[in-house]
Amino acid sequence: MASNFDGLSRRDFVLASAGGLLGAAMSATPSVAQASASAGTGAGVAQNGTPQEVRAIGRPMPELENPLPLPPDQRVGWAIVGLGDFALNQILPAIGDTRMCRLSAVVSGNADKAREVARAYGVAPSSVYSYEDFDRIRDNPDVQVVYVILPNALHRDWTLRAAGAGKHVLCEKPMAVSVEDCRAMIQACRAAGRKLMIAYRAQFEPHALLARQMITEGRIGDVQSIAGEHGRMLELDKPRDQWRARQELAGGGSLYDIGIYNINTARFLLGREPVEVTATLRRADDPRITVETGVDYAMRFEDGTRSSFNSSYEYKNTKRLQVMGTEGTIELDPATEYYGNRLLLKTEQAVEQREIRPTNQFASEMDHFAECVMHDRDPRTPGEEGMRDVAIMQAIYEAARTGRPVEVPRMA
Numbered sequence: 001m002a003s004n005f006d007g008l009s010r011r012d013f014v015l016a017s018a019g020g021l022l023g024a025a026m027s028a029t030p031s032v033a034q035a036s037a038s039a040g041t042g043a044g045v046a047q048n049g050t051p052q053e054v055r056a057i058g059r060p061m062p063e064l065e066n067p068l069p070l071p072p073d074q075r076v077g078w079a080i081v082g083l084g085d086f087a088l089n090q091i092l093p094a095i096g097d098t099r100m101c102r103l104s105a106v107v108s109g110n111a112d113k114a115r116e117v118a119r120a121y122g123v124a125p126s127s128v129y130s131y132e133d134f135d136r137i138r139d140n141p142d143v144q145v146v147y148v149i150l151p152n153a154l155h156r157d158w159t160l161r162a163a164g165a166g167k168h169v170l171c172e173k174p175m176a177v178s179v180e181d182c183r184a185m186i187q188a189c190r191a192a193g194r195k196l197m198i199a200y201r202a203q204f205e206p207h208a209l210l211a212r213q214m215i216t217e218g219r220i221g222d223v224q225s226i227a228g229e230h231g232r233m234l235e236l237d238k239p240r241d242q243w244r245a246r247q248e249l250a251g252g253g254s255l256y257d258i259g260i261y262n263i264n265t266a267r268f269l270l271g272r273e274p275v276e277v278t279a280t281l282r283r284a285d286d287p288r289i290t291v292e293t294g295v296d297y298a299m300r301f302e303d304g305t306r307s308s309f310n311s312s313y314e315y316k317n318t319k320r321l322q323v324m325g326t327e328g329t330i331e332l333d334p335a336t337e338y339y340g341n342r343l344l345l346k347t348e349q350a351v352e353q354r355e356i357r358p359t360n361q362f363a364s365e366m367d368h369f370a371e372c373v374m375h376d377r378d379p380r381t382p383g384e385e386g387m388r389d390v391a392i393m394q395a396i397y398e399a400a401r402t403g404r405p406v407e408v409p410r411m412a
């Protein structure tokens with residue numbers, strides 16, 4: 001039976017047990033029906049009594065769990081800007097799991113690394129760009145989408161450059177460091193007639209999709225409150241965290257980096273918007289870190305639902321969300337990991353852990369945008385979605401600065 005939500009079907013939801021916890025695996029058992037079809041000759045008898053030839057023979061297409069991928073020449077071509085930790089460890093490998101995307105170009109300030117990566121992924125040397133000669137990408141018909149994976153403060157300029165070169169843009173979160181920058185990005189893409197999507201991978205992750213479905217179906221009654229914690233340690237010996245520690249490149253600290261997941265995922269799960277925020281924040285006594293390290297923040301939603309969140313660079317990897325309703329609770333712990341997320345539904349009748357067949361959320365996200373480009377559709381997480389989160393985070397900083405509740409500005 002098809003579900004109401006993209007990317008999830010009934011067979012993805014295997015209920016393990018009630019009353020206790022259980023981890024029933026959900027992967028389908030591989031068929032062994034063809035196991036004896038090895039090379040050679042002979043005859044056997046199938047279970048239904050029909051004689052079977054014991055030799056290698058062709059069979060019709062099996063029932064496919066996913067449609068076949070598009071042939072390479074029909075896929076949407078992507079350029080990746082910034083070959084850092086996230087691009088190299090998650091995004092480039094994930095392109096191989098997509099159905100509709102191919103890597104067509106790379107853009108980097110390190111020519112040796114760019115050449116090595118291009119060679120490994122089969123990108124033509126002529127499609128390797130530096131930051132200086134990027135604008136010639138305009139003449140590369142193999143590139144339809146530019147994916148901006150740079151430090152936050154550079155998202156605006158690179159989105160503008162990509163749109164100016166006639167390309168659609170997928171931009172990493174947070175969309176930009178200010179609402180003004182977000183607005184400029186939306187306007188630039190609109191003026192160029194190009195699509196803009198913000199890379200909220202959690203909205204393509206099957207546990208989050210299932211949680212949203214359960215909430216919509218009323219499985220935990222009326223939602224009253226949502227709590228969330230997102231934290232990781234800053235590792236200043238790693239290049240990826242050196243710019244995160246600097247206000248001028250990161251735009252904000254733990255809130256912009258990971259606290260954004262509390263906000264965006266809560267908005268996604270509830271389908272409601274916060275109208276007021278309160279906050280306090282903490283800074284480290286370390287001159288190398290000019291961003292805030294921790295924020296405690298609460299939001300009041302339009303219908304009165306409340307949330308209580310924190311983001312932190314002071315504790316080890318935690319990515320947890322809990323949605324409390326009048327008839328039960330949904331716990332996502334972890335909620336926003338790359339892999340291995342878990343969903344626990346607690347009601348008076350049962351405690352159920354749902355294990356869902358792992359899917360690659362990065363691939364689903366990229367395929368969604370490719371589909372939007374191919375069929376001229378609006379992306380599920382457009383620039384306006386990213387701008388709203390930036391506006392909420394700015395209100396949180398303002399609330400922390402003034403020590404008063406701050407209204408979240410309404411966005412046109």
Ligand code: NDP
Binds near residue numbers: 084151154239
């Ligand atoms: P890294 O520091 O690992 O990579 C950033 C890359 O940007 C660098 O390797 C470099 O690429 C390029 N760059 C250009 N100018 C600068 C500069 N002045 N300082 C530092 N790097 C520069 O960061 P991440 O990959 O972890 O993060 C990049 C973006 O991706 C951020 O916006 C982050 O929020 C987002 N992100 C999103 C995640 C998600 O789950 N959606 C997870 C992790 C990050 P080169 O050497 O090729 O020039």
